[in-house]
Amino acid sequence: MNQEYPMKKEHTVKSFDEELQLLKSLVVDMAGRCEEQLNLAVEVIDSRDAALAKTLVSGDERINELQNEVDSLVVKILAKRQPMAFDLRMIISVLKIVAELERIADYAAGMGKLVRYLDGVSLDDPVTSLKKMARISLSMLSDLIACYQTLDSEKAVVLWNRDDEIDAAYQTFLNQLQLFMSRSPDLVEASTGTLFMGRNLERIGDHLTNIAENIFFIATGENLLKPAR
């Protein structure tokens, strides 16, 4: 049985399987690093540690490199193999997934740059909500990595719906921050810095949702579209 993806027989051309295996490992590596970055972001929000924040910012570089490696490999595979059906959907979707991961990593690194605005300021409630959003994102990303490897379309739908949890936490965060701002009008820098961090996490939620859509597409060949509300 092919280890590349579940329920898929091996290709007659073995080197094609090897390329797909490499592609998969690059994606999993990149997603794992994004997971570490989000984990670090939670720690940075908690500790406000400048050195840790610097590590968070610099961690983005390897993720960008990995995206480039995936892009190059995809171009090579498309040119060499002219993939069809599942392989085509998978390869095209991987290209989109790594673009989503790159954005997630950018937003995580952005939080490392913003955390200095929180120095010496007590923003208890909004920061609690920020951490909640970050933890939901982390949990979604971990589950998405597993889902990408099993290509479970049902699970992808469940994860896709979890963005609502982030959106709800973001709304609470905004309310709390507005209350803080009205009470502390002199702390403009801390408030805007916190606002941007919340915005970053909300955007991360959207990118995670896009990854779930791509996994669903690989598995089923159909688009997962949110109905108009």
Add this chain to the structure above:
Amino acid sequence: MNNEANQPAKRSNPGGLRVDRENRETVGEPFIEDPRMTCRNVDVFYGDKHAIINVSLDIGKNEVISMIGPSGCGKSTFIRCLNRMNDTIDTCRVRGQIKLDGRDIYDESIDVVPLRAQVGMVFQKPNPFPKSIYQNVAYGPRIHGLAQSKEELDEIVETSLRKAGLWDEVKDRLDQPGTALSGGQQQRLCIARAIAVSPEIILMDEPCSALDPIATARIENLIDELRHNYTIAIVTHSMQQASRVSQRTAYFHLGDLIEIGPTEIIFTNPKHQLTEDYITGRFG
């Protein structure tokens, strides 16, 4: 927030959609509105060998339909039934019904000579007659009595060579042997020869397998142009070719028609596991 709004607009269970390898019933829609040819419950035997098993399929007007599948799957055998080319094989027996514009082509009253003009064929290896370029194209119209004068015949030859995209390359050497042309030109000459007898359908059995990529591209471009006036059924081993030239694709496996559907669906999201395995190179 209501739960309904949180459900995807369109969702499916791939496990439920996929058809496993053991199921040999045709997946997809073999029938179309206003078909040119209708094939119903077609079986073909070579002696004891059951080469085509209960295949039903419509072929539409002005469409290119491609037949794909591994060697020995029956795709060539199937298109050869469409102009009774299998009649030339002693051991071959065809059962079922094949109609062209509502007429059963296997009816006793049918004369296969005009039938094969109506349903022309282009083969894998270009096979021009050992005659001049002009005579290759003029032969069919002459024996079928399609031209009343030399001028009319000249016109048919020119029109056919133009339609086959060959006129500009050969107009100054029509008296030279067809066999002296390049492989790609010979194949286009064979297409011109088929066109010259005013066919309704052109069957192509791996028409590009002996050609280089440039000659192949010219034939594919020609197929695209011919589609406006003719129906084309093409057998090809090149999935890229099938995906480029055809509007519908049929996948055959060990004599069964496994899946038939719009080409873009077959090559991006086939429903039968056998189709998926074959087109992604997981066959065997």
